[in-house]
Amino acid sequence: MTARIIDGKARAAALRARVGEQHAAFERAAGRKAGLAVVLVGEDPASAVYVRSKGKATEAAGMASSTHRLAAKTSEGDLLTLVRQLNGDPAVDGILVQLPLPGHINENAVIAAIDPNKDVDGFHPVNAGRLASGLQGFVPCTPLGCLMLLKEELGDLSGLDAVVIGRSNIVGKPMAALLLAESCTVTIAHSRTRDLAAKAAAADIVVAAVGRPEMIKGDWLKPGATVIDVGINRVPDGEGTRLVGDVDFDGALSVAGAITPVPGGVGPMTIAVLLRNTLLAAHRNAGVAYEKGSL
Numbered sequence: 001m002t003a004r005i006i007d008g009k010a011r012a013a014a015l016r017a018r019v020g021e022q023h024a025a026f027e028r029a030a031g032r033k034a035g036l037a038v039v040l041v042g043e044d045p046a047s048a049v050y051v052r053s054k055g056k057a058t059e060a061a062g063m064a065s066s067t068h069r070l071a072a073k074t075s076e077g078d079l080l081t082l083v084r085q086l087n088g089d090p091a092v093d094g095i096l097v098q099l100p101l102p103g104h105i106n107e108n109a110v111i112a113a114i115d116p117n118k119d120v121d122g123f124h125p126v127n128a129g130r131l132a133s134g135l136q137g138f139v140p141c142t143p144l145g146c147l148m149l150l151k152e153e154l155g156d157l158s159g160l161d162a163v164v165i166g167r168s169n170i171v172g173k174p175m176a177a178l179l180l181a182e183s184c185t186v187t188i189a190h191s192r193t194r195d196l197a198a199k200a201a202a203a204d205i206v207v208a209a210v211g212r213p214e215m216i217k218g219d220w221l222k223p224g225a226t227v228i229d230v231g232i233n234r235v236p237d238g239e240g241t242r243l244v245g246d247v248d249f250d251g252a253l254s255v256a257g258a259i260t261p262v263p264g265g266v267g268p269m270t271i272a273v274l275l276r277n278t279l280l281a282a283h284r285n286a287g288v289a290y291e292k293g294s295l
């Protein structure tokens with residue numbers, strides 16, 4: 001058997017197109033565009049690439065995008081001042097502070113300063129709490145993108161056994177909360193987990209968010225499992241480098257039922273969901289009704 005390859009790039013393009021259409025309707029109703037502000041501190045080249053693609057995708061959907069580039073030595077106080085200014089700016093519906101931040105800045109303090117109603121990343125403790133409690137709020141883009149891919153692939157997820165490998169606040173934990181809300185039986189694995197291979201082998205759904213190149217081997221998987229590879233790892237390749245996921249893709253192909261590639265899987269979905277969350281924020285902030293479930 002050869003796994004189906006889940007085309008995240010195509011799914012993301014379709015989602016961006018729906019967001020673009022609905023944004024046009026929003027703009028007619030509200031008399032303004034939805035606005036996303038992205039803040040980048042420092043010159044990490046990978047972060048700079050992501051921030052550029054976020055800006056481009058925002059504008060392609062017809063929304064207003066602003067990017068605030070701050071020097072690596074910017075103080076926490078100055079960053080907090082910018083966040084508060086964006087909180088108060090009526091043209092800004094969504095605020096994203098690109099992570100990681102330089103070591104001298106307390107990430108938790110910066111995330112906590114973002115207005116939860118503009119927190120399109122869904123990282124604010126209020127939104128994390130809403131997700132854990134089953135209340136409406138912003139859901140982190142990467143796990144929501146993963147869930148969309150899973151539901152398109154499998155339909156109803158209820159009763160399926162899911163293993164999430166990784167327990168970060170931005171991917172693993174919210175992913176587990178979403179799968180639990182879909183009535184999966186969820187195991188969260190991490191660096192202290194014993195016999196990870198056996199945990200993976202019991203799962204109908206494996207979501208890998210570890211940050212270790214090709215760590216999850218094909219022969220760990222249950223035949224027919226659906227594998228979502230969140231990992232983005234740059235590894236040496238000849239003279240240059242290439243991107244690989246957390247899953248040994250070639251090894252998984254002959255065992256899994258379906259798998260996301262890296263690149264072209266979860267990454268593009270993350271950006272499409274960011275636009276979706278920004279459009280949602282704009283509807284709420286402008287008091288324009290929005291048809292639930294239409295995105």
Ligand SMILES: NC(=O)C1=CN([C@@H]2O[C@H](COP(=O)(O)OP(=O)(O)OC[C@H]3O[C@@H](n4cnc5c(N)ncnc54)[C@H](OP(=O)(O)O)[C@@H]3O)[C@@H](O)[C@H]2O)C=CC1
Nearest residue numbers: 142166167168171190191209210211230231232266267270
């Ligand atoms: N495609 C996309 O849009 C995105 C991709 N990513 C990528 O996803 C990956 C994970 O990101 P993120 O969640 O931020 O990473 P973190 O480094 O914050 O978390 C990694 C998690 O993996 C666990 N882990 C580490 N080593 C092992 C191991 N040997 N066995 C089992 N678990 C292990 C850690 O466990 P412990 O808690 O015990 O330390 C931790 O919970 C990265 O490659 C990142 O680049 C991230 C965000 C978006």
Ligand SMILES: Nc1nc(=O)c2c([nH]1)NC[C@@H]1CN(c3ccc(C(=O)N[C@@H](CCC(=O)O)C(=O)O)cc3)C=[N+]21
Nearest residue numbers: 050096097098099100121232263264265267268270271
């Ligand atoms: N506040 C914040 N929010 C984030 O959502 C956030 C962040 N900080 N910091 C970094 C991570 C990482 N992340 C990615 C987004 C898109 C791709 C993506 O589009 N990847 C392409 C490949 C891109 C390439 O070629 O480098 C793909 O997988 O096909 C990857 C990773 C968002 N993150």
